[in-house]
Amino acid sequence: MSAALRLVDVTVTYDRHPAVHHVSVEIPDGACTAVVGPNGAGKSTLLKAMVGLVREVRGRIEFPHRDRSKIAYLPQQSDVDRSFPISVLDMVMLGGWHAMGAFGAARATDLDGALHAIEAVGLRGFERRPLSTLSSGQFQRALFARMLLQDAEIILLDEPFNAIDARTTADLLALVRRWREDKRTVVCVLHDLEQVRANFPHSVLLARELIAAGPTEQTLTAANLLRARAMAESWDETADVCHPGEAA
Amino acid sequence: MAFVYDWLFAPFIEHGFMRRALVACLALSAGSGTVGVFLILRRMSLMGDALAHALLPGAAIGFLLGGLSLPAMSAGGFVAGIATALLSGVVARFTSLREDASFAAAYLTALAAGVMIVSLRGSTVDLMHILFGSILAVDDMSLALVATTASITLLGMAAIYRPLVVECFNPGFLAAVGVRGSLYHYAFLALAVLNMVAAFQALGTLMALGLLLLPAVAASFWARQVVTMALATLPMAAASGLVGLLISYHSGLPSGPAIVLVASFFYIVSLLFGTHDSVRLRFAPPAHLRA
Structure with a gap:
């Protein structure tokens, strides 16, 4: 499947501390992709980087087939x-x-x-x-x-169903399904794994670094989720400077 | 009838300076309403006030170079106002100082510097003129300046209306569609400074914001849309000018404070009796509906 959006070795920092660290991933074209991960995993930051709303971005964000303005x-x-x-x-x-x-x-x-x-x-x-x-x-x-x-051809949603009741969520999810039928690319940050499994065929599991990406049932495995949860949430003031090639 | 004529019409029929003052007030009212509404919506009322005071050193330098000449003082005031707005924005962006704090610092500096500069050459009377205005001394040149300002303001606000509204209520959306909202913010600030410069002759640097802000604050108690708010400022600002001038004429009081006080009166009446969020509705809420 071709990519609507390709991230190549993307690192986003706040005050030199990485919120997203050396992430390379492809977002499939015309499909629904969920971005999953613990709090502080860099999910929102990743979306902001895709729209161009954060400044400290290293690496490349490519739009092979799509019009970036859309x-x-x-x-x-x-x-x-x-x-x-x-x-x-x-x-x-x-x-x-x-x-x-x-x-x-x-x-x-x-x-x-x-x-x-x-x-x-x-x-x-x-x-x-x-x-x-x-x-x-x-x-x-x-x-x-x-x-x-x-x-838009690419639709980025950051936790759109937070504090939203079941009926509204169901109505809005129906709109997301309509976008999928229209072959639009939807990227959605979610916490509810049931919601993800039911509505999003593709997933990206993020814990500052990329844990896994691909078809949802292969991505959101117990082992992967455990690895994501183990991610250090610490903000280490004494962390060394990260050199290219050193990261996993 | 004779009383109405004497009180309401005679001052303007008999005196050219009263006619010019009235026209200046009306022109000012026409342009400044929209600017005032946006100052409130951007939560910049106090910053706007600080900005108005900051015109003083520029006007004072103009006074130093050209005496009590309006073009010189206006040009100086405009440059000083823009410089203050830009500098405060830059200081707020590049340091951790909040923008309101940097505006307050800039305005105190400007006020003190302005009074010092005027005192270098002028008398206390000159200082009073600059601080509190002298609308009864409006000449044709000032009239042209005020009228031009009103025209530029209305056209300018119409041009930047949409991006400015979005920049006010949802700047993130503007950024996401790739528009630099700060551009429109500064264009708006420039228009605001322009209006303050125009108001400065009439009301002085200390109260230049009176006709901009008070009618707009009052209008927020009557209207719930940007356009209707701007329209509601018009009659109140115009009436403030008219009534203020008449009170000042008949009782020999200074015109600037008289105009601003009438505008304050509209504000208080609106606060008490407005159709939206007013004191009246707080104490005597209308019966609630079924659904």
């Missing part, structure tokens, strides 16, 4: 100021950014697309509601609607 990214802790006076519709419309840009006018098709996306996530009737009146689940639905409109 990435949609849902951060774990969205920095959205939910008290900002903006309506659900206006927020979802931002998903058309690549078509509209900073200055272009919104076309009727963008509006139609936004209304459809709002309906698809089950928020019909909420179009004019201010963002501040939404519950966490409704807000997450609105963010998914914006991603639907973004029409």
